[in-house]
């Protein structure tokens with residue numbers, strides 16, 4: 388879980404040095420000029436990589452941000468401002484940031500195609516403004532002079548490659564931080580991100596701000612290449628074509644940005660060389676983008692994921708072979724697992740406090756209505772410190788709605804307090820950061836993440852390798868390098884539980900974590916959950932249909948039926964209650980104690 392992928396960094400920097408040493412020496416002047424265009428396009432591609440590739444936001448106005456960068460550089464050039472081109476370039480990037488944030492504000496309320504329309508609207512407005520107001524210096528032909536030692540085309544190519552490399556490394560590091568990883572989560576599920584304590588608004592605005600900065604730098608670089616720019620350099624059609632390339636190729640990985648940049652810059656020339664109309668390239672990009680949108684993954688995502696999966700499968704096979712070498716058959720292992728789980732569960736009641744601990748989560752009079760449907764009607768539940776409390780009931784009783792309301796995802800009446808603090812008016816991510824975590828019945832984990840990366844998102848901090856390994860082993864998940872894409876649905880739930888516990892919240896609300904598990908696995912999970920309060924300092928509210936699990940792990944249980952509490956108290960007594968047995972009749976077996 389290092390912030391820098393040393394192998395990738397070595398390869399990338401090596402390739403950049405090679406390109407800088409070779410291309411200016413061997414390419415004819417026109418192709419050097421095209422190589423500069425490709426490097427600048429690659430920088431602009433990086434900006435698409437942040438907003439489209441990582442955060443999954445359909446932004447069609449990156450060239451407008453580039454135009455702002457170009458405008459600032461030219462304005463400072465005309466004014467002969469101190470600092471020179473390098474400083475102006477930086478200021479051009481920074482000038483695009485507030486505009487990026489302003490464009491990002493609507494993204495807090497709208498998404499998908501609607502957001503694409505908003506960003507496209509901005510691109511159109513920029514087009515109109517630029518066509519009416521020429522770039523600074525255009526009237527009097529005040530050109531920008533490239534600074535030495537980058538004043539020749541070959542030298543300027545080297546400069547653009549250096550800028551690209553620095554930006555790619557910076558974005559790579561950001562991508563490994565919680566902010567960067569949170570963009571992946573936003574792309575798949577904003578609810579899951581909020582449940583992990585991520586402020587969806589802040590995360591999206593940061594993506595807009597950073598992508599606008601990078602695009603602004605790209606615009607400034609274009610001024611350095613052309614000495615003076617015209618509105619057509621930033622036309623909305625350009626934004627559209629580059630967006631399609633970005634969706635297709637995946638410029639959030641440096642190799643994707645380079646390929647995208649080369650395509651973007653050279654496609655016109657290539658089409659001309661094979662006697663096809665230049666615009667035909669745009670059609671090809673559009674078709675490629677549609678295919679990528681259908682699969683949900685870009686070309687570079689797929690290539691990287693396949694490699695990760697191959698490596699992970701080797702790792703899993705080696706672990707399996709090691710077990711086989713120990714001579715234990717799969718059946719013997721499963722039997723040993725059940726025996727161990729049963730033994731661990733047998734010890735649980737002796738270790739647990741029985742209801743006399745301090746209340747940690749108190750929910751009073753919780754009422755949720757969906758139109759005419761009263762999903763919850765004045766429900767009271769308390770989770771004591773160090774306790775595992777069950778919430779059960781037949782299908783549609785209101786259990787998931789309870790978790791959604793307590794964690795802030797659903798409007799409700801009533802009072803929710805965590806460790807004495809009222810949570811009622813707080814957002815889901817605020818509740819999560821205060822120590823109330825939840826899992827979902829249906830997980831929405833980004834498949835391209837490794838389990839280590841997912842734990843980092845869940846934990847809200849960088850976990851040490853040892854801590855992450857301990858959590859994964861404890862919950863029976865595969866090794867941390869294994870990508871989520873090849874983890875089965877049942878194990879993804881366990882990973883979700885591990886990510887919730889990784890944050891060391893005060894209380895974790897677990898929504899059917901044993902669904903999809905075999906009887907033996909469910910028993911094993913029970914033993915682990917019973918251990919969680921003591922081992923990780925996290926109290927649990929457990930929603931489950933597996934009555935054996937509930938009976939073994941929960942000291943207290945509350946039963947819902949049609950949104951009403953029909954019984955609450957020590958598990959053994961409640962499960963014997965005739966009203967509970969009647970509610971469950973035909974819905975699930977309640978084993979007699």
Ligand SMILES: Nc1ncnc2c1ncn2[C@@H]1O[C@H](COP(=O)(O)OP(=O)(O)OP(=O)(O)O)[C@@H](O)[C@H]1O
Pocket residue numbers: 757760761762780781782783784785786787788789828
């Ligand atoms: N968003 C919603 N809009 C309208 N009705 C809803 C919504 N969410 C839940 N309900 C209704 O609220 C009631 C409780 O649903 P909920 O999913 O909480 O039950 P549950 O006990 O979790 O069921 P299960 O065990 O099947 O998950 C059901 O009648 C359901 O149809």
